[in-house]
Structure formats: structure tokens, C-alpha cells
Amino acid sequence: MSQGSTARAVGEHLSEWITEGRLAPGDKVSETSVASQLEVSRNTVREAFRLLAHDGLLVHEFNRGVFVPQVTSADVRDVYRLRLIIEPGVVRALTARDTHRLGTLEAAVAEARTAARRRDWPRVGTANMHFHRSLVALAGSPRLDVMMRRLTAELRLLFAVIDDPRYLYQPFVKRNKELLALMTKGRFEEGADYLESYLGDSEGAILAAFEERERTA
Amino acid sequence: MSQGSTARAVGEHLSEWITEGRLAPGDKVSETSVASQLEVSRNTVREAFRLLAHDGLLVHEFNRGVFVPQVTSADVRDVYRLRLIIEPGVVRALTARDTHRLGTLEAAVAEARTAARRRDWPRVGTANMHFHRSLVALAGSPRLDVMMRRLTAELRLLFAVIDDPRYLYQPFVKRNKELLALMTKGRFEEGADYLESYLGDSEGAILAAFEERERTA
């Protein structure tokens, strides 16, 4: 199976189920049902639960079980508030030396490009996640990487709520590419500004969808 | 015992063992030894391990076991780099309204005061942790709270390496109190500046101890 732990494999399954909407926010995820569906032991499922709780994709309530988090517009604001602090900050702190360390970003852009051509929007989402994680990784802070990992995981949770993912994912492909172009030229200050407006737009789009949804509900 | 989960109780035990130096950085922590010492099942120990790994107090290596993280001066720099961004940023973003929301900070200062009088330095450390977590909580960002929880946990890990904790903890009592005084008066900009220099000093002190240690080793 996927190298090593079966618990990890179970975690990846659950992660897909969540990002693909097969498990909706608020849903309870029972140990026995997952165990029987994936043909693993209950104990292994529990370990997988802990892994996903680590990334914020599941919440654990003692003696009650694990649930897919109920996300609201407040969560959208919270996630983007942190992204708007972290990501432009990282870009602004870069110097000319870093121009030659953008390989992972280029890979992520290419990944998004081919996925978009194939209309494979979930994969575009993954590529986008990779892009922003790689961006933050340039700061060289292991702890910031952990934080960003969690943020991007929760980001996908937010996107999973939206009906039409294309509407949200499509703009990323172009804007990531343009941001990378600026950075390759060493124009980091411009890049940070661009990223700020880009994130602001993104937040606005998701927020609109959420507030619409909350109005009806 | 501590309400609810025994896994959590085991986690708290391990956490103490680490912060008190009974478990040193680099040490391997075996499942069976912990299970027999605390008279719980191996499975419960594994769950406790995951909880602490979540806070960065243990690292899990597949098929090899869990270890107390090996901390270096690079980790000191990383932790303080993030603290220096987060904490003064939070203080600067406060407004007059927040002047009446400093109860938890006052409690933490009081806790540190009484603990210091009793020469109970580990408890002073805990109080200091509470102070800074409460400070960041003022930002009202659940995700930032999670990040800060991890940072403070790792901070104690760093302190655990130092031989004489008094030397490091004592200054905190006074400076937290003074910072709180500024904030109570609504002088947040000054407070942020104060906090910056305070954190800078703290980093310097710990860094000196670490670099001395690394020179000998």
C-alpha cells in the first residue's frame, strides 16, 4: 500500500472522502463503519482519525466520536486572515539569492496547468495547495511549514463546501503562474502586493458563497 | 484523574517527564516501558504519543518509535522568529475595547507571582506559558491559538535543556507584569515594542546557553 503505515493510507482515503464531498461538514464518522468499509481494524481507524484531527480535517469529541468540522464564514475569515499575514510576509522577506530556489513552485504551476487542461479540478486544488506550501517553505521555518500544512488542509475543507469547484479553482492557475513570474525576476515586493490582492479576491469569492449558503440555511 | 481520557492523563505524565528533564532530548520512549510504568495498555500509550507529537513534544518515526526531539540553536531561532512576528502583531492589533478583556492575563501574572515566591520554577514556566497563550488568544483566531499552543509547548522543551531554569524564568515574572500594565492602560503600541525587546532578550539568553552547549558537544 502507500508506503508504510496502513493508518496513513486510511487517513488519505478519509481525506479524499472529505475533499470530494462524500463526507459533508457536520457528518459523524463512525469507527466501525470506516473499519468495515476499508477492511482494517477499529484501532487503526482510530489512529487515522488522530492523524486527520492533526490537520483539522476531523474534530474529535471525547466519548462522542469524530466529526467533519462544521465550517462557517468565520472560518473562512480566520484562514484568510492568517494566510494574508503569512504568505505576503514570506515573499517580502525573500532576496535575490532565492530566485534560484523556485523549482518546487514551478513544478506546482506545471502540475496545475496540466490538471486544468484535463478539467481535473480536484487535482488543480492539490496543485494549488502545493504551490502555497512550497511558497511558505521558502522561509525555511519548519514550524511555519507545519502551520501552513494545516491551513492548506483546512482550505480544501472550505472548498469542499462549494458546489462548483471550477469557479474557484480556475483563477488560481493563472495567478500562481503570474506570481511566480514576478518572483523569478526578483520583484518580490511587487509579488507580495500581487499576492495580497489575489488572496483578498479569493477570500471574497469564497466568503460570498458561504454567506449565500448561510442565508438560505 | 484529569477528567476523561486516560490517554490524556498519560500524555500529561509524559509531558511532565519531558519538561522536568526526566526524559532528555534524543531519548527514545518505548511503548512497553511507558505502558508498564503507568499501568496502561500499549494501545493507550500509542494514543498518548500521538497527542504529544501533535504539540511537537515527541517525534514519531515509522517502525522506529517515538523520540524526544533533539533541539538545537536553530530551533531556538525558529521558535522566536515566529513569536516575534505573532505576539507583537497581536498586541498592536488591539484597541481600547480590549482593555477590559485582560482577565486571563492578570490571572497568569498572579499565578507566576505566587509560584516565584515559592521558588517553584516549573510552575513559573507554566504560568509564563499561560500568559503568552492568553495574550495571543486576544486576537480571537482559533487557528492562531492552535499554533501558539504548539509554540509554547516547544518553548518548554527548549527550557528543559537549560541547567538552571531560575536564571531564565525569573525575568519573565516582572516583564509580563509590566507588559500587562501597559496594556491595561491601552498603550498597545508601547506594549508591542516592549514585548519585542523582551522577546529579543529572551532569545538571546537561551541562544547563548544553547551555543555554549553546542560548542562543548
Place this chain on the structure above:
DNA sequence: TCTAGACAGATTGTTGAACAATCCGTTACG
């Protein structure tokens, strides 16, 4: 002497069954 590989012991990963504790929806009662 040093390196490489095989072997054995110890540890982790996972399973399955079992039981206590807790939660939750239903029912019966006031």
C-alpha cells in the same frame, strides 16, 4: 583489520475480541 552479510532478539504495526463507560433515542410515567 575491516567490511559485508546473515542471524536472532527486541520493538513497532496491526488485528480481533472482549468489556466498561458513556451517549442517545425511545418509551413509559407523572
Place this chain on the structure above:
DNA sequence: CGTAACGGATTGTTCAACAATCTGTCTAGA
């Protein structure tokens, strides 16, 4: 109609066992 007891279902924890992997030792060979 509200409430309290009841019972089924789910979680928390334990235990025993086995497979997979790691680690250190020992031997064989250059």
C-alpha cells in the same frame, strides 16, 4: 407536556497474538 428510566449503540480501554521491521552481534571473507 415534560421528565425520568430503560436499552441499544458507540466509544474508550485492555489484552493477547502475530507480522513486519529495525538493531546489534557474530561470522565469513577479502
